[in-house]
Amino acid sequence: xxxxxxxxGKYAIDNLTIKLIxxxxxxxxxxxxxxxxxxxxxxxLNPALILKGQxxxxxxxxxxxxxxxxxxxxxxxxxxxxSIGTTMERVxxxxxxxxxxxxxxILMIVAAFLSYLVLYLQYGRVASYAAExxxxxxxxxxxxxxxxxxxxxxxxxxPDNVILFMFIIPLKxxxxxxxxxxxxxxxxxxxxxHGVAFACFPILASLCTFGIFWLTSGRFMHLRPREVKRRNExxxxxxxxxxxxxxxxxxxxxxxxxxxxNLEFRFCSKCNGNYEYCQDHLFTHTHVK
Numbered sequence: 001x002x003x004x005x006x007x008x009g010k011y012a013i014d015n016l017t018i019k020l021i022x023x024x025x026x027x028x029x030x031x032x033x034x035x036x037x038x039x040x041x042x043x044x045l046n047p048a049l050i051l052k053g054q055x056x057x058x059x060x061x062x063x064x065x066x067x068x069x070x071x072x073x074x075x076x077x078x079x080x081x082x083s084i085g086t087t088m089e090r091v092x093x094x095x096x097x098x099x100x101x102x103x104x105x106i107l108m109i110v111a112a113f114l115s116y117l118v119l120y121l122q123y124g125r126v127a128s129y130a131a132e133x134x135x136x137x138x139x140x141x142x143x144x145x146x147x148x149x150x151x152x153x154x155x156x157x158x159p160d161n162v163i164l165f166m167f168i169i170p171l172k173x174x175x176x177x178x179x180x181x182x183x184x185x186x187x188x189x190x191x192x193x194h195g196v197a198f199a200c201f202p203i204l205a206s207l208c209t210f211g212i213f214w215l216t217s218g219r220f221m222h223l224r225p226r227e228v229k230r231r232n233e234x235x236x237x238x239x240x241x242x243x244x245x246x247x248x249x250x251x252x253x254x255x256x257x258x259x260x261x262n263l264e265f266r267f268c269s270k271c272n273g274n275y276e277y278c279q280d281h282l283f284t285h286t287h288v289k
Contacts, residue, residue: 017085
């Protein structure tokens with residue numbers, strides 16, 4: 001990841017979350033505008049029409065609104081997307097966040113073509129039925145599941161962060177992430193039960209986006225022999241630490257567990273030496289070489 005970032009990091013888009021929200025707003029304007037022509041119908045991710053030459057749909061589908069509801073709910077949703085998106089962009093850095101979003105875009109396009117392929121193979125010569133079904137299904141190939149994969153990443157990164165659900169109920173992000181994951185399983189099971197398993201592909205694209213990046217983020221670093229050895233050495237040194245001396249200290253900002261008992265600390269495997277960082281600077285610091 002670091003080697004690719006050195007080569008391609010300069011191409012990363014700044015404030016990607018804000019630019020995506022602007023696309024959503026344009027989509028909502030087109031959706032509710034009193035137009036004689038359904039412009040959004042020409043922007044959907046429909047593989048059947050893409051194969052006929054309408055290649056612009058590979059890019060314009062990001063304008064399709066993630067969900068349709070009343071104006072109040074839309075404003076709350078856009079603010080929530082902005083809040084978690086900009087936070088993850090600051091924590092991961094713009095390159096890693098760009099890679100996460102565009103990986104989700106690519107996997108969603110793959111999911112759309114897989115759905116069309118399954119439909120085409122399932123109905124054989126009745127290709128027209130597959131095409132008609134894709135017109136209906138293409139509306140679900142939008143950025144909704146990509147935004148929800150960002151929610152999962154946020155919940156996994158800051159599990160104890162508390163939000164006010166419905167502006168009243170305090171709720172930890174880990175419970176919101178668990179609830180959403182359970183809902184995805186229920187939704188996928190419902191599709192399979194009703195014989196439309198191809199509708200699960202957008203959900204799988206979302207989960208794959210989250211899974212790929214979370215598995216490569218160092219969460220299994222503690223299983224490596226070198227990390228086990230370093231952790232055991234650290235535990236032995238802690239036992240020898242005199243009273244009053246802190247156990248953890250961020251090498252970037254200097255905060256310890258006494259400054260905030262809820263702070264999480266991790267060692268960076270890419271730094272040469274035993275450098276420990278708090279949760280706010282684990283992904284954003286400059287590696288010591």
